[in-house]
Amino acid sequence: MKINANFANLKPSYLFRDIAQKTAEYKAAHPETDIIKMGIGDVTLPLCKAAVTAMEKAVAEMGNKETFHGYPEAFGESFLLEAISNYYKKEMGVRLDTNEICVTCGAKEDVSNILDIFSADNTVLIPDPVYPVYYDTNVMDGRKINFISSNESNSFLPLPDENTKGDIIYLCSPNNPTGAAYTRDQLKIWVDFALSHDAVILYDAAYEIFVSDPDCPRSIFEIEGAEKCAVEFCSFSKTAGFTGTRCGYTVIPSELSFDNTSLLSLWKRRQSTKFNGVAYIIQRGAAAVLSDEGVKQIRENINYYRTNTANMMNTFDKLNIKYYGGKNSPYIWLKCPNNMKSWEFFDLLLTKCGVVGTPGEGFGVNGEGFFRLSGFGDVNRTLEALQRIQKLFE
Amino acid sequence: MKINANFANLKPSYLFRDIAQKTAEYKAAHPETDIIKMGIGDVTLPLCKAAVTAMEKAVAEMGNKETFHGYPEAFGESFLLEAISNYYKKEMGVRLDTNEICVTCGAKEDVSNILDIFSADNTVLIPDPVYPVYYDTNVMDGRKINFISSNESNSFLPLPDENTKGDIIYLCSPNNPTGAAYTRDQLKIWVDFALSHDAVILYDAAYEIFVSDPDCPRSIFEIEGAEKCAVEFCSFSKTAGFTGTRCGYTVIPSELSFDNTSLLSLWKRRQSTKFNGVAYIIQRGAAAVLSDEGVKQIRENINYYRTNTANMMNTFDKLNIKYYGGKNSPYIWLKCPNNMKSWEFFDLLLTKCGVVGTPGEGFGVNGEGFFRLSGFGDVNRTLEALQRIQKLFE
DSSP states (O other), X not given: OOBOGGGGGSXXXXXXXXXXXXXXXXXXXXXXXXXXXXXXXXOXXXXXXXXXXXHHHHHHHHTSTTTXXXXXXXXXOHHHHHHHHHHHHHHHOOOOOGGGEEEESOHXXXXXXXXXXXXXXXXXXXXXXXXXXXXXXXXXXXXXXXXXXXXXXXXXXXXXXXXOOOSEEEEESSOTTTOOOOOHHHHHHHHHHHHHTTOEEEEEOTTGGGOOOTTSOSSGGGSTTGGGTEEEEEEHHHXXXXXXXXXXXXXXXXXXXXXXXXXXXXXXXXXXXXXXXXOHHHHHHHHHHTSHHHHHHHHHHHHHHHHHHHHHHHHHHHTTOOEEESSSSSEEEEEOGGGOOHHHHHHHIIIIIOEEOEEGXXXXXXXXXXXXXXXXXXXXXXXXXXXXXXXXHO | OOBOGGGGGSOOOOHHHHHHHHHHHHHHHOTTOOOEEOOSOOOOSOOOHHHHHHHHHXXXXXXXXXXXXXXXXXXXXXXXXXXXXXXXXXXXXXXOOGGGEEEESOHHHHHHHGGGGBOSSSEXXXXXXXXXXXXXXXXXXXXEXXXXXXXXXXXXXXXXXXXXXXXXEXXXXXXXXXXXXXOHHHHHHHHHHHHHTTOEEEEEOTTGGGOOOTTSOSSGGGSTTGGGTEEEEEEHHHHHSOTTTOOEEEEOOTTOEETTEEHHHHHHHHHHHHOOOOOHHHHHHHHHHTSHHHHHHHHHHHHHHHHHHHHHHHHHHHTTOOEEESTXXXXXXXXXXXXXXXXXXXXXXXXXXXXEOEEGGGGOGGGTTEXXXXXXXXXXXXXXXXXXXXXHHO
């Protein structure tokens, strides 16, 4: 039996392990230090009341023969599909047929699994720096990978030019890790490029709810022509604090086709073969999040996280430390002061402030010299971290 | 962009759609008929008390900032890994390190996803008839597929001979759809074959809890040498009625390697890249199922389903209708009387008895002339169905 030899081409991913190890070592040597973690992109606020109530009810249903639920619908229960479709209509003015939405365990899974329906004989285009999953999953499949530089000269929002080549294009907006968000006009350039090059755009909208700039779309389907070239991935993880609850969805327009084959039908064949749906209890929680009451509650949580990014922006403005993101994103992507490298700045923050962040270099070569701070922490702890940073750089 | 051309080689799967359609048409024409469904392999009893209580508590934890859980551990929370390890030790006398267990959303997902770590340049060996997922997933990857006949001459328990060829061997015991279960001696033959042919066995143990014959193992790791050639998939779906709750796990021995590469390390790389773990709430429910109290409760449910298979076996014994399965399985695989074909028998049962089952032909060419009945229904409804069948054939 032969293993998949492409796995040998994967670079070991030690970023978060190295961060954890350095942090633990420092803590062991300096047990008195009160360490504040602003590195990981995990949420900290509890699930909203609407989700909790709905899941409590669903658990009770599962314990009763008359209301018990067996195998879920492969592509999502109709109550959740309708809730998602309504959310798109109300929040973004985008009309989706429930048939075009597939509910899953999360965007990470979908972004990875979608590759099953594409030939290994495609060239992939990935922005650098970026969420490492796009790269690793394509290495596993042995696809040719091109990078497009995301850097200060394009404000971390790269656009295609005559040299850009790719059949499968990854876009993540608002971006992880840079926090940059495309405007409608910029995204239209990508849509036009994909349409004229017979390419597909894989659009990761996991952070859509953080968009505050009216010029920035929350769904690629706000852009004309996207229904003929784009697949959109979204998740309840960041929208509703579902990182530990696991629910997401993929939107594939029914008219999207390549090689005269509907991508939606390929995806549904893939999903019905390899996937058995999302737990009933979780789907009830997700649908409750999208109710009027639920949306109100999750917006309160998002505003809480926005307080963190606002406080960070305030501090870095005062200190004249350059940064990207924040406005449409829970992440601040700051330029390490004094031309420090990412890991140098990591060490400095850890040893002088007891603050842990994420070195930008871990997300790609263009991330060198940058640093990601997350707004998903506790407001008071984040303020405390910022005060320490301010003291250091003042 | 080129799609995965292998998808065009998939046969459309209309089995359960055709069953549903024929049933609906008959019901429309004969609205007075009280139809009893014994076709689908879904459970009907509610989740056990231990699981419900644990999930209620977990939902409450998720609604509270102090006890909230973000991203799960990629391979399963330690409380669940330890519960699974204990279950193997207590129930099967198999020692597993918690490091060798990976928790997921279900066995269907795992059986499919594991293929990512194998080269497309392997030959697959699949028993016929069998669970269609094994076949379809390999067609998607473009692997060469050999079948081994599972039929009356081998009591639906095929064994390898000098002509048997396969690098990746699927075994499902107790089997879906035939209900047949390998003995220790038979499984040892497969293990020795795999070891001497450098093949991997993908062992689907989703129905292990139904084994009642002490000669039949519940885990392939009860067989010496399996730790050097086998991967085992299991699930809470049938064990604990988790079809709509979604949790399973894969066991890969740490010493299992091919091409000098540990399969466990490849699988963990695959999972940590493409998967973000199972919802905390669900993992709490699964762990509770494996507590002493939980195991007692799920065994009561299994005994309830066993009443159904016992009643079926009784009826078919009386009617001199030949069948396989039942003893170690929730399925009865009966030989259609009077040399009827699978779909002929389906029509007969539907129109004369109002009973819906699954034509064996839908699981492979050797399934022609056979019929699957499920023991997962209500005891009284199943008895009613059997009385109607008895009346017809007496």
